Amino acid sequence: MRDVRKAVITAAGRNQRALALQTLVDRDGESRTALHILLNEAVSAGCEEIAVVIAPGDASAYATAAGEHARKVRFVEQHEPRGYGHAIFCTREFVGDQSFLHLVGDHLWVSRSEVSCAKQLVTIAAQQECAVSGVQPTKERELPNYGAIGGKLVSGGTGLYEVQNVLEKPTPTLAEQQLVVPGLRAGHYLCLFGLHVITPTIFSILEKQLSSLKSGEKLPLSSALAQLARQEHYLAYEVAGARYDLGARYGVLTAQLALALEGKDRSEVLAQLLELLAQRAK
Numbered sequence: 001m002r003d004v005r006k007a008v009i010t011a012a013g014r015n016q017r018a019l020a021l022q023t024l025v026d027r028d029g030e031s032r033t034a035l036h037i038l039l040n041e042a043v044s045a046g047c048e049e050i051a052v053v054i055a056p057g058d059a060s061a062y063a064t065a066a067g068e069h070a071r072k073v074r075f076v077e078q079h080e081p082r083g084y085g086h087a088i089f090c091t092r093e094f095v096g097d098q099s100f101l102h103l104v105g106d107h108l109w110v111s112r113s114e115v116s117c118a119k120q121l122v123t124i125a126a127q128q129e130c131a132v133s134g135v136q137p138t139k140e141r142e143l144p145n146y147g148a149i150g151g152k153l154v155s156g157g158t159g160l161y162e163v164q165n166v167l168e169k170p171t172p173t174l175a176e177q178q179l180v181v182p183g184l185r186a187g188h189y190l191c192l193f194g195l196h197v198i199t200p201t202i203f204s205i206l207e208k209q210l211s212s213l214k215s216g217e218k219l220p221l222s223s224a225l226a227q228l229a230r231q232e233h234y235l236a237y238e239v240a241g242a243r244y245d246l247g248a249r250y251g252v253l254t255a256q257l258a259l260a261l262e263g264k265d266r267s268e269v270l271a272q273l274l275e276l277l278a279q280r281a282k
Helices: 034-044 059-065 067-072 084-089 117-128 140-145 172-178 201-211 221-231 251-261 266-281
Strands: 006-010 023-025 031-033 049-054 073-077 100-104 107-111 131-139 147-153 160-168 188-198 234-238 241-245
Touching: 006 034, 006 084, 023 034, 023 251, 031 034, 034 049, 034 059, 034 067, 034 100, 034 107, 034 117, 049 059, 049 067, 059 073, 067 073, 084 201, 084 221, 100 117, 107 117, 107 188, 107 251, 117 131, 117 188, 117 234, 117 241, 131 140, 131 147, 131 241, 140 172, 140 188, 147 221, 160 172, 160 221, 188 221, 188 241, 201 221, 221 234, 241 251, 251 266
Parallel strands: 006 049, 006 100, 049 073, 131 234
Antiparallel strands: 023 031, 100 188, 107 241, 131 188, 147 160, 147 188, 160 234
């Protein structure tokens, strides 16, 4: 696998469009948009060119939100709301025949090490020379919010799994039937982390699946990833970090707290939280 130099961020979904434009205080104590923080994540992994999939008419707002990274960004409009898989397919010309880093536009990540979550994933993909999706053990009750994988632990590979199946937001019953991973804690499944390194094979898969869609249907990415697992070597990696879904209830607040508690202003934020709790207890 060549070095991953391109990244794709998807942000065109109806419920995604405004999230990447939210302003947060990052770990350095700087006010930045979520998009700016996402672009920092991609750059930290070595990406030099980044495509952001947007809804028509959003380019100006997104260019402003990109800050100093704007010169590295190409905006790709998704003219029809045909789903997540279609959003990725829109970047086919930009990606070409290279493997690429993919980040969802409604998540932020906080690494538990000195290495960013995206960089961890890119490093594993280069070592294993295949597509790799980030995963996180997730409680069964959260399955309606995420895609999930089924597979088995790779011998000698800590936190590395061979992907055998991918399902989009499975029910607990379906997950128990098809996505149990030996060795994982009971009641937990490996849910997608919102970060992937994907080979260009995905585009031929998406093209075929899009051609068979009925009118009004939307194409998820998970079905294409499931097909990718049947066609070539495809792994999942348990990233040393945490994902924060900005679109969840209190998602922006939770992401902001996570960034603050891992940043240079941690002591100040903790003091303010304790003061708030003390006031509430009166």
